[in-house]
Amino acid sequence: MTKERMEQLREQIDEINFKILDLMNERGYLAKEIGVLKKAQGINRYDPVRERKMLDRLIQHNDGPFDNGTIEHIFKEIFKASLELQEIDDHKTLLVSRENKNENTVVRVKGVRIGDEQPQFIFGPCSVESYEQTRAVAKRMKEKGLKLFRGGAFKPRTSPYDFQGLGWEGLKILKEIGEEFNLAIVSEIVHPSHIEKALEYVDVIQIGARNMQNFELLKEAGRVKKPVLLKRGMSATIEEFMLAAEYIVSKGNEEIILCERGIRTYERATRNTLDITSVPILKKETHLPVIVDVTHSTGRRDLLLPASKAALAIGADGIMAEVHPDPAVALSDARQQMDLDQFDSFFEQLISNERN
Numbered sequence: 554m555t556k557e558r559m560e561q562l563r564e565q566i567d568e569i570n571f572k573i574l575d576l577m578n579e580r581g582y583l584a585k586e587i588g589v590l591k592k593a594q595g596i597n598r599y600d601p602v603r604e605r606k607m608l609d610r611l612i613q614h615n616d617g618p619f620d621n622g623t624i625e626h627i628f629k630e631i632f633k634a635s636l637e638l639q640e641i642d643d644h645k646t647l648l649v650s651r652e653n654k655n656e657n658t659v660v661r662v663k664g665v666r667i668g669d670e671q672p673q674f675i676f677g678p679c680s681v682e683s684y685e686q687t688r689a690v691a692k693r694m695k696e697k698g699l700k701l702f703r704g705g706a707f708k709p710r711t712s713p714y715d716f717q718g719l720g721w722e723g724l725k726i727l728k729e730i731g732e733e734f735n736l737a738i739v740s741e742i743v744h745p746s747h748i749e750k751a752l753e754y755v756d757v758i759q760i761g762a763r764n765m766q767n768f769e770l771l772k773e774a775g776r777v778k779k780p781v782l783l784k785r786g787m788s789a790t791i792e793e794f795m796l797a798a799e800y801i802v803s804k805g806n807e808e809i810i811l812c813e814r815g816i817r818t819y820e821r822a823t824r825n826t827l828d829i830t831s832v833p834i835l836k837k838e839t840h841l842p843v844i845v846d847v848t849h850s851t852g853r854r855d856l857l858l859p860a861s862k863a864a865l866a867i868g869a870d871g872i873m874a875e876v877h878p879d880p881a882v883a884l885s886d887a888r889q890q891m892d893l894d895q896f897d898s899f900f901e902q903l904i905s906n907e908r909n
Protein backbone atom coordinates (compact mmCIF):
# COMPACT_ATOMS: atom_id res chain seq x y z
CA MET A 554 0.00 0.00 0.00
CA THR A 555 2.68 2.50 1.05
CA LYS A 556 4.71 1.37 -1.94
CA GLU A 557 1.85 2.15 -4.29
CA ARG A 558 1.30 5.53 -2.66
CA MET A 559 4.97 6.37 -3.04
CA GLU A 560 4.86 5.51 -6.71
CA GLN A 561 1.83 7.71 -7.17
CA LEU A 562 3.53 10.61 -5.42
CA ARG A 563 6.64 10.17 -7.51
CA GLU A 564 4.60 10.18 -10.67
CA GLN A 565 3.07 13.47 -9.60
CA ILE A 566 6.51 14.89 -8.87
CA ASP A 567 7.72 13.78 -12.28
CA GLU A 568 4.81 15.55 -13.89
CA ILE A 569 5.47 18.71 -11.90
CA ASN A 570 9.18 18.54 -12.88
CA PHE A 571 8.18 18.66 -16.52
CA LYS A 572 5.84 21.55 -15.89
CA ILE A 573 8.59 23.47 -14.05
CA LEU A 574 10.99 22.69 -16.88
CA ASP A 575 8.58 23.98 -19.52
CA LEU A 576 7.79 27.08 -17.47
CA MET A 577 11.48 27.75 -16.80
CA ASN A 578 12.26 27.60 -20.49
CA GLU A 579 9.26 29.74 -21.37
CA ARG A 580 10.55 32.23 -18.80
CA GLY A 581 14.03 31.93 -20.31
CA TYR A 582 12.75 32.97 -23.77
CA LEU A 583 11.01 35.99 -22.24
CA ALA A 584 14.18 37.00 -20.37
CA LYS A 585 16.19 36.65 -23.57
CA GLU A 586 13.79 38.93 -25.40
CA ILE A 587 14.00 41.49 -22.60
CA GLY A 588 17.80 41.23 -22.92
CA VAL A 589 17.63 42.11 -26.62
CA LEU A 590 15.41 45.12 -25.91
CA LYS A 591 17.73 46.29 -23.13
CA LYS A 592 20.74 46.00 -25.40
CA ALA A 593 19.02 48.06 -28.11
CA GLN A 594 18.31 50.77 -25.54
CA GLY A 595 21.81 50.54 -24.12
CA ILE A 596 20.61 49.79 -20.60
CA ASN A 597 22.11 47.46 -18.06
CA ARG A 598 20.81 43.91 -18.14
CA TYR A 599 21.18 43.38 -14.44
CA ASP A 600 18.29 45.10 -12.64
CA PRO A 601 18.48 44.54 -8.89
CA VAL A 602 15.49 46.82 -8.20
CA ARG A 603 13.25 44.71 -10.42
CA GLU A 604 14.66 41.54 -8.83
CA ARG A 605 13.98 42.88 -5.31
CA LYS A 606 10.38 43.75 -6.20
CA MET A 607 9.77 40.28 -7.63
CA LEU A 608 11.23 38.61 -4.55
CA ASP A 609 9.05 40.76 -2.25
CA ARG A 610 5.91 39.85 -4.17
CA LEU A 611 6.82 36.17 -4.17
CA ILE A 612 7.41 36.18 -0.43
CA GLN A 613 4.05 37.86 0.14
CA HIS A 614 2.43 35.00 -1.73
CA ASN A 615 4.42 32.29 -0.09
CA ASP A 616 2.23 29.90 1.91
CA GLY A 617 4.98 27.33 2.51
CA PRO A 618 6.11 24.67 3.11
CA PHE A 619 9.32 26.32 1.81
CA ASP A 620 10.45 29.21 3.98
CA ASN A 621 11.02 32.67 2.54
CA GLY A 622 14.80 32.37 2.56
CA THR A 623 14.63 29.22 0.46
CA ILE A 624 12.20 30.80 -2.00
CA GLU A 625 14.45 33.85 -2.31
CA HIS A 626 17.44 31.62 -2.89
CA ILE A 627 15.76 29.50 -5.58
CA PHE A 628 14.41 32.51 -7.45
CA LYS A 629 17.71 34.36 -7.23
CA GLU A 630 19.27 31.35 -8.97
CA ILE A 631 16.62 31.61 -11.68
CA PHE A 632 17.33 35.34 -12.14
CA LYS A 633 21.04 34.64 -12.34
CA ALA A 634 20.55 31.91 -14.93
CA SER A 635 18.32 34.23 -16.96
CA LEU A 636 20.96 36.93 -16.91
CA GLU A 637 23.54 34.45 -18.12
CA LEU A 638 21.18 33.40 -20.87
CA GLN A 639 20.92 37.03 -21.98
CA GLU A 640 24.68 37.29 -22.10
CA ILE A 641 25.40 34.09 -24.06
CA ASP A 642 24.03 35.72 -27.24
CA ASP A 643 26.52 38.48 -26.74
CA HIS A 644 29.64 36.35 -26.41
CA LYS A 645 31.50 36.64 -29.65
CA THR A 646 33.02 33.39 -30.82
CA LEU A 647 36.76 33.81 -30.49
CA LEU A 648 38.73 33.66 -33.72
CA VAL A 649 41.21 31.29 -32.06
CA SER A 650 38.45 28.90 -31.02
CA ARG A 651 37.70 25.51 -32.53
CA GLU A 652 34.13 26.65 -32.72
CA ASN A 653 35.19 29.32 -35.19
CA LYS A 654 37.52 27.07 -37.20
CA ASN A 655 37.45 23.33 -36.90
CA GLU A 656 40.57 22.29 -38.79
CA ASN A 657 44.01 22.57 -37.17
CA THR A 658 46.09 25.60 -38.01
CA VAL A 659 49.43 24.38 -39.28
CA VAL A 660 52.24 26.90 -38.86
CA ARG A 661 54.88 26.56 -41.58
CA VAL A 662 58.41 27.64 -40.81
CA LYS A 663 61.16 26.93 -43.38
CA GLY A 664 59.48 23.76 -44.57
CA VAL A 665 58.64 22.54 -41.04
CA ARG A 666 54.96 22.07 -40.31
CA ILE A 667 54.02 22.74 -36.68
CA GLY A 668 50.62 21.47 -35.69
CA ASP A 669 50.53 18.74 -38.31
CA GLU A 670 50.94 15.06 -37.57
CA GLN A 671 54.65 14.97 -36.72
CA PRO A 672 55.86 16.47 -33.43
CA GLN A 673 58.45 19.23 -33.91
CA PHE A 674 61.39 20.29 -31.78
CA ILE A 675 62.77 23.70 -30.93
CA PHE A 676 66.17 23.66 -29.24
CA GLY A 677 68.93 26.11 -28.56
CA PRO A 678 70.59 28.08 -25.79
CA CYS A 679 68.66 30.18 -23.33
CA SER A 680 70.66 33.25 -24.33
CA VAL A 681 72.94 34.04 -27.23
CA GLU A 682 76.20 34.77 -25.43
CA SER A 683 78.69 34.58 -28.26
CA TYR A 684 79.04 33.46 -31.86
CA GLU A 685 81.01 30.34 -30.86
CA GLN A 686 78.62 29.26 -28.10
CA THR A 687 75.59 29.65 -30.39
CA ARG A 688 77.26 27.98 -33.34
CA ALA A 689 78.25 24.91 -31.29
CA VAL A 690 74.61 24.18 -30.46
CA ALA A 691 73.40 24.94 -33.99
CA LYS A 692 75.97 22.55 -35.43
CA ARG A 693 74.82 19.73 -33.17
CA MET A 694 71.22 20.36 -34.10
CA LYS A 695 72.02 20.36 -37.79
CA GLU A 696 73.71 16.97 -37.39
CA LYS A 697 70.42 15.62 -36.07
CA GLY A 698 68.47 17.05 -38.97
CA LEU A 699 66.70 19.52 -36.69
CA LYS A 700 65.44 22.78 -38.14
CA LEU A 701 64.05 25.04 -35.41
CA PHE A 702 66.64 26.95 -33.42
CA ARG A 703 65.89 29.10 -30.38
CA GLY A 704 68.12 31.68 -28.73
CA GLY A 705 67.41 34.73 -26.63
CA ALA A 706 68.88 38.10 -27.64
CA PHE A 707 66.52 40.35 -25.70
CA LYS A 708 66.19 38.82 -22.25
CA PRO A 709 63.52 40.09 -19.88
CA ARG A 710 65.13 39.11 -16.58
CA THR A 711 63.63 39.27 -13.12
CA SER A 712 66.60 41.26 -11.81
CA PRO A 713 67.91 44.31 -13.67
CA TYR A 714 71.41 43.21 -12.64
CA ASP A 715 71.19 39.87 -14.48
CA PHE A 716 72.45 39.44 -18.03
CA GLN A 717 70.03 41.30 -20.29
CA GLY A 718 71.05 39.65 -23.57
CA LEU A 719 73.13 40.91 -26.49
CA GLY A 720 70.15 42.66 -28.13
CA TRP A 721 70.54 43.36 -31.87
CA GLU A 722 74.07 41.98 -31.77
CA GLY A 723 72.57 38.67 -30.60
CA LEU A 724 70.00 38.69 -33.39
CA LYS A 725 72.80 39.27 -35.93
CA ILE A 726 74.63 36.21 -34.60
CA LEU A 727 71.43 34.16 -34.82
CA LYS A 728 70.80 35.27 -38.37
CA GLU A 729 74.31 34.41 -39.48
CA ILE A 730 74.17 30.98 -37.88
CA GLY A 731 70.66 30.38 -39.22
CA GLU A 732 71.95 31.06 -42.73
CA GLU A 733 75.04 28.91 -42.31
CA PHE A 734 73.07 25.83 -41.14
CA ASN A 735 69.76 26.61 -42.83
CA LEU A 736 67.95 26.77 -39.49
CA ALA A 737 64.80 28.72 -38.67
CA ILE A 738 65.38 31.25 -35.89
CA VAL A 739 63.01 31.63 -32.96
CA SER A 740 63.82 34.60 -30.74
CA GLU A 741 62.02 36.78 -28.27
CA ILE A 742 61.05 40.35 -29.05
CA VAL A 743 60.12 42.53 -26.10
CA HIS A 744 59.24 45.89 -27.57
CA PRO A 745 56.42 46.69 -30.02
CA SER A 746 58.65 49.07 -31.97
CA HIS A 747 61.21 46.26 -32.54
CA ILE A 748 58.82 43.92 -34.34
CA GLU A 749 59.22 45.45 -37.79
CA LYS A 750 63.02 45.47 -37.68
CA ALA A 751 63.15 41.98 -36.13
CA LEU A 752 61.49 40.53 -39.26
CA GLU A 753 64.89 40.72 -40.99
CA TYR A 754 66.44 38.49 -38.33
CA VAL A 755 63.93 35.95 -37.07
CA ASP A 756 61.66 33.34 -38.63
CA VAL A 757 59.43 33.12 -35.55
CA ILE A 758 58.74 36.00 -33.18
CA GLN A 759 58.63 34.75 -29.61
CA ILE A 760 56.51 36.58 -27.07
CA GLY A 761 57.65 35.57 -23.62
CA ALA A 762 55.68 34.66 -20.52
CA ARG A 763 56.31 38.05 -18.93
CA ASN A 764 54.89 39.80 -21.97
CA MET A 765 51.86 37.60 -22.56
CA GLN A 766 49.64 40.50 -21.63
CA ASN A 767 51.71 43.26 -23.20
CA PHE A 768 48.78 44.14 -25.40
CA GLU A 769 50.62 46.65 -27.57
CA LEU A 770 53.25 44.02 -28.34
CA LEU A 771 50.54 41.46 -29.14
CA LYS A 772 48.77 43.89 -31.48
CA GLU A 773 52.01 44.73 -33.28
CA ALA A 774 52.82 41.03 -33.69
CA GLY A 775 49.34 40.63 -35.12
CA ARG A 776 50.00 43.18 -37.82
CA VAL A 777 52.93 41.34 -39.43
CA LYS A 778 53.16 38.24 -41.56
CA LYS A 779 55.44 36.14 -39.39
CA PRO A 780 54.71 33.17 -37.13
CA VAL A 781 54.48 34.01 -33.44
CA LEU A 782 55.38 31.68 -30.59
CA LEU A 783 53.28 32.87 -27.67
CA LYS A 784 54.21 31.68 -24.19
CA ARG A 785 51.68 31.31 -21.43
CA GLY A 786 52.07 33.94 -18.71
CA MET A 787 53.47 32.81 -15.37
CA SER A 788 50.13 33.24 -13.62
CA ALA A 789 47.82 33.27 -16.60
CA THR A 790 44.70 31.15 -16.78
CA ILE A 791 44.03 29.18 -19.95
CA GLU A 792 41.31 31.67 -20.83
CA GLU A 793 43.69 34.62 -20.46
CA PHE A 794 46.22 32.74 -22.60
CA MET A 795 43.62 32.23 -25.32
CA LEU A 796 42.59 35.87 -25.17
CA ALA A 797 46.24 36.93 -25.55
CA ALA A 798 46.39 34.83 -28.74
CA GLU A 799 43.09 36.42 -29.80
CA TYR A 800 44.78 39.86 -29.68
CA ILE A 801 47.25 38.66 -32.32
CA VAL A 802 44.70 36.91 -34.54
CA SER A 803 42.27 39.83 -34.31
CA LYS A 804 44.90 42.00 -36.02
CA GLY A 805 45.23 39.55 -38.91
CA ASN A 806 48.01 37.12 -38.00
CA GLU A 807 46.79 33.58 -37.47
CA GLU A 808 50.22 31.95 -37.47
CA ILE A 809 50.47 31.33 -33.74
CA ILE A 810 52.13 28.54 -31.79
CA LEU A 811 50.94 28.35 -28.18
CA CYS A 812 53.58 27.35 -25.65
CA GLU A 813 52.82 25.93 -22.21
CA ARG A 814 55.78 26.75 -19.97
CA GLY A 815 54.49 26.02 -16.50
CA ILE A 816 52.62 28.21 -14.07
CA ARG A 817 53.48 29.61 -10.68
CA THR A 818 52.15 27.56 -7.78
CA TYR A 819 53.21 26.88 -4.20
CA GLU A 820 55.26 23.85 -5.33
CA ARG A 821 59.01 24.46 -5.18
CA ALA A 822 60.33 21.06 -6.28
CA THR A 823 60.16 22.33 -9.85
CA ARG A 824 60.78 25.86 -11.07
CA ASN A 825 57.18 26.15 -12.23
CA THR A 826 54.35 23.64 -12.24
CA LEU A 827 53.92 22.14 -15.69
CA ASP A 828 50.20 22.34 -16.35
CA ILE A 829 50.19 19.33 -18.62
CA THR A 830 46.42 19.18 -19.06
CA SER A 831 46.45 22.67 -20.57
CA VAL A 832 47.72 20.93 -23.74
CA PRO A 833 44.58 18.87 -24.50
CA ILE A 834 42.39 21.72 -23.25
CA LEU A 835 44.04 24.19 -25.63
CA LYS A 836 43.92 21.64 -28.45
CA LYS A 837 40.22 21.18 -27.83
CA GLU A 838 39.32 24.84 -27.34
CA THR A 839 41.52 26.33 -30.07
CA HIS A 840 42.71 25.33 -33.54
CA LEU A 841 46.30 26.45 -32.84
CA PRO A 842 49.37 24.23 -32.41
CA VAL A 843 50.48 23.74 -28.81
CA ILE A 844 54.02 22.99 -27.70
CA VAL A 845 55.59 22.48 -24.28
CA ASP A 846 58.71 24.20 -22.98
CA VAL A 847 60.13 21.51 -20.71
CA THR A 848 63.09 23.61 -19.58
CA HIS A 849 61.28 26.58 -18.03
CA SER A 850 58.40 24.53 -16.68
CA THR A 851 60.53 22.02 -14.78
CA GLY A 852 63.77 23.95 -14.33
CA ARG A 853 65.39 20.54 -13.85
CA ARG A 854 67.56 18.65 -16.28
CA ASP A 855 66.51 15.29 -14.82
CA LEU A 856 62.88 15.99 -15.69
CA LEU A 857 63.36 17.10 -19.29
CA LEU A 858 62.91 13.65 -20.79
CA PRO A 859 59.91 12.44 -18.73
CA ALA A 860 58.20 15.83 -19.14
CA SER A 861 58.78 15.72 -22.91
CA LYS A 862 57.38 12.19 -23.16
CA ALA A 863 54.35 13.22 -21.13
CA ALA A 864 53.82 16.28 -23.33
CA LEU A 865 53.90 14.26 -26.54
CA ALA A 866 51.73 11.53 -25.03
CA ILE A 867 49.07 14.06 -24.06
CA GLY A 868 48.98 15.56 -27.54
CA ALA A 869 51.55 18.37 -27.75
CA ASP A 870 52.65 19.34 -31.26
CA GLY A 871 56.21 19.90 -30.18
CA ILE A 872 58.82 20.35 -27.49
CA MET A 873 61.05 23.26 -26.66
CA ALA A 874 64.19 22.79 -24.56
CA GLU A 875 67.45 24.57 -23.89
CA VAL A 876 70.91 23.38 -24.86
CA HIS A 877 74.24 25.03 -24.06
CA PRO A 878 77.80 23.85 -24.83
CA ASP A 879 78.83 24.51 -21.23
CA PRO A 880 75.78 25.13 -19.01
CA ALA A 881 77.89 25.66 -15.90
CA VAL A 882 79.20 28.95 -17.28
CA ALA A 883 75.96 30.02 -19.00
CA LEU A 884 74.90 33.61 -18.38
CA SER A 885 71.31 32.57 -17.76
CA ASP A 886 69.53 29.40 -16.65
CA ALA A 887 72.81 27.58 -15.88
CA ARG A 888 71.13 24.84 -13.85
CA GLN A 889 68.56 23.70 -16.33
CA GLN A 890 70.20 23.66 -19.75
CA MET A 891 71.52 20.42 -21.25
CA ASP A 892 75.10 20.16 -22.46
CA LEU A 893 75.72 18.73 -25.92
CA ASP A 894 76.19 15.13 -24.77
CA GLN A 895 73.12 15.26 -22.57
CA PHE A 896 71.28 16.69 -25.55
CA ASP A 897 72.38 13.73 -27.72
CA SER A 898 71.07 11.18 -25.28
CA PHE A 899 67.90 13.18 -24.48
CA PHE A 900 66.99 13.46 -28.15
CA GLU A 901 67.89 9.86 -28.93
CA GLN A 902 65.66 8.59 -26.13
CA LEU A 903 62.85 10.94 -27.01
CA ILE A 904 62.64 9.95 -30.64
CA SER A 905 63.08 6.24 -29.93
CA ASN A 906 60.14 6.59 -27.56
CA GLU A 907 58.20 8.25 -30.37
CA ARG A 908 59.05 5.47 -32.81
CA ASN A 909 57.80 2.75 -30.47
Ligand SMILES: C=C(O[C@@H]1C=C(C(=O)O)C=C[C@H]1O)C(=O)O
Nearest residue numbers: 584587598599600603604632635
Ligand atom coordinates in the same frame (compact mmCIF):
# COMPACT_ATOMS: atom_id res chain seq x y z
C1 LIG B 1 14.70 39.72 -17.40
C2 LIG B 1 15.24 40.82 -16.89
O1 LIG B 1 16.63 40.95 -16.68
C3 LIG B 1 17.29 40.43 -15.56
C4 LIG B 1 16.70 39.14 -15.17
C5 LIG B 1 15.60 39.09 -14.36
C6 LIG B 1 14.76 37.87 -14.30
O2 LIG B 1 15.22 36.78 -14.64
O3 LIG B 1 13.57 38.00 -13.91
C7 LIG B 1 15.29 40.24 -13.65
C8 LIG B 1 15.99 41.39 -13.69
C9 LIG B 1 17.25 41.48 -14.44
O4 LIG B 1 18.32 41.35 -13.55
C10 LIG B 1 14.38 41.99 -16.54
O5 LIG B 1 14.92 43.07 -16.33
O6 LIG B 1 13.16 41.80 -16.46
